[in-house]
Amino acid sequence: MESFLNRYRNITVLLLVIFAQLILLAVQVKNDKDMRMIRVWTVTAITPVARVIEAVRGGGAGLLRNYVTLRNTDAENRRLSDELNRDKLEIIFLKNELATADRAKALLVFQSHTPSKTLAATVCGIGTGSNSKVVFVDRGSVSGVQRGMAVVTPDGIVGKVKFAYPTSSEVLLVTDPDFAAGVVSQKNQVRGTLKGQGTPMCLVDYVPFEEKVELGEWFYTSGDDRIFPRGHPVGVVKSVRNGPQYKEIVVEPSAMQRGVPEDVLIIVEGVHMEIPDTPPANQPVYVAAPPPAPASTPAAAPPSQTAGPATEADKLRLEYKAVGEAQKKVFGVGLPGSAPPDFTKLGQAPAPNPAGPVAPAAGASTAGNAAPKPPAGPVAPAAGAAASPNPKPPAGAGPKQPPPPDALRRANQAAGASTGPIPAGQAGSPPPK
Amino acid sequence: MSYSGGRILLSSQRESQVSRFRPWIMVAAPLAAILFQVYVPLFFPFLAFLEAPLLVVVYFALMRHSQIGGLLAGALVGLAQDSLSKNPLGMFGIVKTLVGYFASSIGLRLDVDNVMMRMLLTFFFYVFHQFFYWVMARALLAKTLGFDPQRTLVMAALNALVGVALYHFLDKLRETA
Numbered sequence: 064m065e066s067f068l069n070r071y072r073n074i075t076v077l078l079l080v081i082f083a084q085l086i087l088l089a090v091q092v093k094n095d096k097d098m099r100m101i102r103v104w105t106v107t108a109i110t111p112v113a114r115v116i117e118a119v120r121g122g123g124a125g126l127l128r129n130y131v132t133l134r135n136t137d138a139e140n141r142r143l144s145d146e147l148n149r150d151k152l153e154i155i156f157l158k159n160e161l162a163t164a165d166r167a168k169a170l171l172v173f174q175s176h177t178p179s180k181t182l183a184a185t186v187c188g189i190g191t192g193s194n195s196k197v198v199f200v201d202r203g204s205v206s207g208v209q210r211g212m213a214v215v216t217p218d219g220i221v222g223k224v225k226f227a228y229p230t231s232s233e234v235l236l237v238t239d240p241d242f243a244a245g246v247v248s249q250k251n252q253v254r255g256t257l258k259g260q261g262t263p264m265c266l267v268d269y270v271p272f273e274e275k276v277e278l279g280e281w282f283y284t285s286g287d288d289r290i291f292p293r294g295h296p297v298g299v300v301k302s303v304r305n306g307p308q309y310k311e312i313v314v315e316p317s318a319m320q321r322g323v324p325e326d327v328l329i330i331v332e333g334v335h336m337e338i339p340d341t342p343p344a345n346q347p348v349y350v351a352a353p354p355p356a357p358a359s360t361p362a363a364a365p366p367s368q369t370a371g372p373a374t375e376a377d378k379l380r381l382e383y384k385a386v387g388e389a390q391k392k393v394f395g396v397g398l399p400g401s402a403p404p405d406f407t408k409l410g411q412a413p414a415p416n417p418a419g420p421v422a423p424a425a426g427a428s429t430a431g432n433a434a435p436k437p438p439a440g441p442v443a444p445a446a447g448a449a450a451s452p453n454p455k456p457p458a459g460a461g462p463k464q465p466p467p468p469d470a471l472r473r474a475n476q477a478a479g480a481s482t483g484p485i486p487a488g489q490a491g492s493p494p495p496k
Numbered sequence: 497m498s499y500s501g502g503r504i505l506l507s508s509q510r511e512s513q514v515s516r517f518r519p520w521i522m523v524a525a526p527l528a529a530i531l532f533q534v535y536v537p538l539f540f541p542f543l544a545f546l547e548a549p550l551l552v553v554v555y556f557a558l559m560r561h562s563q564i565g566g567l568l569a570g571a572l573v574g575l576a577q578d579s580l581s582k583n584p585l586g587m588f589g590i591v592k593t594l595v596g597y598f599a600s601s602i603g604l605r606l607d608v609d610n611v612m613m614r615m616l617l618t619f620f621f622y623v624f625h626q627f628f629y630w631v632m633a634r635a636l637l638a639k640t641l642g643f644d645p646q647r648t649l650v651m652a653a654l655n656a657l658v659g660v661a662l663y664h665f666l667d668k669l670r671e672t673a
Binding site for chain 1: 535
């Protein structure tokens with residue numbers, strides 16, 4: 064017996080260890096009970112080291128930027144001025160500081176505005192396992208964190224606390240396949256269950272076919288799951304299609320658009336909120352002031368008749384037109400077989416006059432052999448317009464002096480008319496009257 | 497040239513040389529590997545492919561030539577990894593126990609100082625680890641995890657490359673007889 068055990072000692076130990084772990088696994092799965100003690104030991108052993116490394120990294124970053132990087136760039140400083148390098152480093156440093164301050168400020172603003180009682184935390188580690196989406200945050204049961212608490216940012220929900228250890232907590236991210244939360248759509252109040260898929264996108268399940276969900280619609284937490292208070296943004300709908308039993312609604316989680324956020328809020332005491340009527344504005348959108356009112360109203364000077372050529376194509380068209388008219392050719396009138404205009408004199412043609420059809424004599428006397436210039440004045444009606452270096456605006460046009468093309472274009476755009484580029488298919492047609 | 501010369505197969509177990517490590521290295525290396533997997537992908541997500549705990553288990557199992565030592569190292573590292581995941585304890589533990597046992601068994605018969613052999617073994621054990629974990633997740637936890645063979649092979653190759661470099665570093669920490 065002894066020799067048998069000695070001979071098969073290794074395989075016996077292997078089987079014992081495997082069997083013990085199988086028993087451990089079976090107890091956990093069957094009773095849905097976790098071996099908390101082992102986890103606490105490991106997390107307590109690992110996370111303090113991770114926190115120390117994080118602290119060293121955070122503190123060392125400034126040192127690295129200000130000292131090591133400066134030393135590394137010393138060779139470059141021989142070619143570049145010291146001042147330039149210092150400024151560059153300062154800009155990088157300030158940008159990082161600004162980004163950190165922005166994040167902190169956003170969290171602070173959100174924290175002060177949300178009715179729920181929250182606790183700020185920093186992500187300090189990531190969970191093991193290729194398919195798992197869990198992170199560790201630096202707040203644990205000592206700070207009042209409990210299992211099942213919601214984790215959010217101003218952008219949206221991040222996940223929920225899966226385990227709360229004394230000094231840290233494990234957070235199951237919204238993208239984890241085991242994650243689920245009750246959600247409701249903003250527009251049509253469609254209820255469903257948000258599920259992670261292990262990918263950056265999430266799925267809203269259990270939505271019947273007859274419910275209407277639109278692309279771009281926002282989903283909010285419904286509060287039904289008793290974890291997330293109602294009214295927190297979840298994400299925006301990216302695709303909707305019919306699945307085998309329910310609609311398959313793919314949602315992009317708004318809090319995870321730039322990866323796992325560094326700073327999060329743990330909701331210690333949740334308060335339900337109303338779902339807003341408008342989608343959440345993540346960043347203020349700058350809206351410029353309206354353009355100043357033009358001197359001439361569009362009614363007084365019809366935009367299509369007053370604007371100069373805005374594009375190179377317009378200028379070229381006027382140039383060709385001027386050459387044709389100098390040779391007494393009227394475009395669109397010539398019979399088949401008639402001699403075409405001689406465009407070899409294009410470079411010697413009189414300057415195109417945007418004021419309209421120009422008499423040959425007038426064109427020759429005013430422009431001579433000058434190179435074509437971009438027209439500065441408005442396009443006048445064809446008949447009766449005199450070619451002059453400073454063409455006068457048509458009667459009743461309003462302003463004494465023609466406004467610059469830019470101002471006119473702005474005025475016309477304000478009036479909703481297209482004046483600059485010639486629309487496709489109308490390139491050869493006369494300007495509208 | 498080393499004792500094993502250009503050979504890959506060893507003629508007897510006596511020919512194989514047991515490597516010895518200081519106790520603190522035996523503790524610090526797995527801890528560092530787990531810490532690496534917990535912390536580094538937070539800032540460098542592209543390094544998430546690296547299964548550092550597995551590499552460390554394979555290395556110590558290969559070099560120690562002790563099947564019981566290998567399987568215990570695998571079990572401890574695996575359980576620690578389980579503790580930091582959302583899964584029930586034992587999933588990584590069982591897989592790494594087997595990896596430790598098989599690696600130390602192979603280490604008795606092959607020249608594990610050979611770079612190509614190390615690369616091949618790491619490649620093989622990575623595929624074995626991922627596949628066996630997938631099988632266990634389906635069989636024991638009824639989880640429908642995806643298993644992409646192509647991706648796994650690529651990851652195995654990358655881990656093998658990194659593993660060879662890591663083993664070279666860990667070789668420096670060996671105690672000379």
